[in-house]
Amino acid sequence: MRPSAPLVPRAPCAPGDPLRVGVLVSGSGSNLQALLDVARDPAHALRVAAVLSNVAGVKALERAAAAAVPALVEDHRGRPREVFEDAVDAALRAHGVEVVVLAGFMRVLTAHFLERWTERVLNVHPALCPSFPGMHAPRQALAHGARVTGCTVHLVDPGVDTGPILAQAAVPILDDDAEAALTARIQAEEHRLFPAVLAALARGDVRLVDGRPRAYGLDAR
């Protein structure tokens, strides 16, 4: 049974008033690109309001600039963690961000930041959580002899890839699979699933069921 209250109280978004997401990155940004691609449609429920990297010069920043989205850098080095997180928070708010998306962001956010964005920070992880948290998840899956892995979109809590699960997609592990090939197949699923979950969030279709968040209508536009 569908509960009545959406997770993010603002939703569903009205036409012409899309959900403004801020995307935190550290590298290539292929998941960012998937979001930029869907948000190019002016009728889409998502808008990428800003992209922020903790590393200068990364490809994700080029992708943002090519899409005419503000591309920001906040270097984490040489600053206390809370000072860095305050700067990230201020930059996101200055751009009217409503929901924060981690797309290959290689810093762990602490409760200092997360308490200001309760249930408004989402991550994509290249495994079926709670299996294989942390770095090199496809490599971990191969090392364990798993036959199925996948990707998970989840809310972020102060742990590493431990937050409440919103949606998952399974990816089979093939005989003699190589890490690069498996990673590419998982990422193809991420590029489909992450925009779909965010669109569901914008529609008000991420809801609490028995205290757990769940995304509905992932095949909808």
Ligand code: GRF
């Ligand atoms: C993705 O595989 C994601 O699951 C993980 O980091 C990777 C980022 O890749 N959190 P990209 O920068 O989006 O290409």
